[in-house]
Amino acid sequence: MLDLERFGNIPFTYAALEEMLHGYQSPYDKAAAMVRCGDIVRLRKGLYVVSPKISRREISRELVANHLYHPSYVSLESALAYYGLIPERVYTVRSVCMKLRKQYDTPLGHFEYIKVPENYYPLGVRQEIVNNEYAFLIATPEKALCDLILATPRLRLQSVRAMQTYLEEDLRLDFSAVERWDTEIVRQCAEAGKKKVELGLLLKLINQYN
Numbered sequence: 001m002l003d004l005e006r007f008g009n010i011p012f013t014y015a016a017l018e019e020m021l022h023g024y025q026s027p028y029d030k031a032a033a034m035v036r037c038g039d040i041v042r043l044r045k046g047l048y049v050v051s052p053k054i055s056r057r058e059i060s061r062e063l064v065a066n067h068l069y070h071p072s073y074v075s076l077e078s079a080l081a082y083y084g085l086i087p088e089r090v091y092t093v094r095s096v097c098m099k100l101r102k103q104y105d106t107p108l109g110h111f112e113y114i115k116v117p118e119n120y121y122p123l124g125v126r127q128e129i130v131n132n133e134y135a136f137l138i139a140t141p142e143k144a145l146c147d148l149i150l151a152t153p154r155l156r157l158q159s160v161r162a163m164q165t166y167l168e169e170d171l172r173l174d175f176s177a178v179e180r181w182d183t184e185i186v187r188q189c190a191e192a193g194k195k196k197v198e199l200g201l202l203l204k205l206i207n208q209y210n
Contacts, residue, residue, distance in 0.1 A: 004039060004050045009057040010134055011067035014046040043068060043106050061108055062128070063136045065093045068104050069113050072097040073125045073137035076114065076151060079144035085174045096121065096139065096147050114151045120192040124185040142181045142206075145173075146189040149198050156198070160208070163201040179209045 002020055014031065017040075021027035031048075034040045040048045041059070047067065049059055062074045062082065076094040080086045092110040098121050102113040124143025129135045139147060148171075149155060157163050167173040183206055190199035 004054050005056070007050045007055065008133065009049060009052075009055050009059050009063065011043060011047055011049045011064055014048070017048060041107050043108070044104055057133075059108060060130065060134065060136065061093050061111075062138060063134055064106075064108060065095050065111055066136045068106075068111050069095070069097060069099075069102050071121075071137075072113055073139055075139035075144045075147040077148065079139045080141065080148070080171070080173070082138065083141050083144075083177075085141055085177065087172055114147070116147070116150065117192065120189065123188045123192060124182075140182065140185060141177065142183075142185040143189065145202065146186060146193065146199055149202065150193055150195055155195075157201055158197070160201050160204050163198070163205050167205075175209070178206055181206050181210070183207060183210060 007016075017031055018027045021030050024030045031040070035042045035048075038051055039054050040050055042048055043064060049064060052058060062078075065074050066072060072095040074082065074093065075096045077086060077088070077090050078092070078094045081088060081090045092112055094112045094114065096116050097113040098118050099115065101115050104111040124140040124146070125137055126140055127135050128138050155166075157166055168175070183203060186199065186203045186206060190196055190203055193199060
């Protein structure tokens with residue numbers, strides 16, 4: 001009996017699975033059969049996660065996003081939705097990386113990776129620990145919003161009022177948490193990233209609430 005439960009909901013490589021299947025004549029065929037019967041989910045070539053029916057744990061798409069393409073962290077609308085700051089349910093998990101842009105279609109949904117400069121990448125990234133069982137990297141709310149502004153093409157805002165309108169009407173952002181945001185993260189992002197005008201306006205807007 002294979003002890004797939006030991007993987008929990010943490011993605012694992014084919015090499016780790018092959019070690020478990022060392023007694024089989026064709027480990028690759030056995031792995032393919034396990035995918036077909038729904039015991040494991042194939043995320044991409046060489047990467048899997050145990051199905052909830054076996055692991056008895058919910059699959060974390062945020063954790064999967066970190067493993068699909070790394071180094072990366074969950075950000076943009078996906079992080080804002082995770083924190084409950086925008087009302088939309090996000091089908092695509094969007095992350096930030098330092099390498100080439102990438103996309104994956106998986107049984108768990110679509111995963112997209114946006115490239116940013118290396119000096120900008122580490123700002124405002126935190127580790128989210130869930131039930132003391134697993135952890136993933138995710139942008140703080142402030143960084144997620146900065147990332148979204150940087151990644152949105154043709155977004156040109158020229159005033160604090162225009163920035164507020166964009167956040168309230170386009171994103172429908174919940175402003176109740178803004179007063180607790182760390183303005184230092186936004187300031188650092190404005191210095192290190194592109195769209196300095198827009199990020200400067202965001203900083204001024206947040207300062208009005210602090």
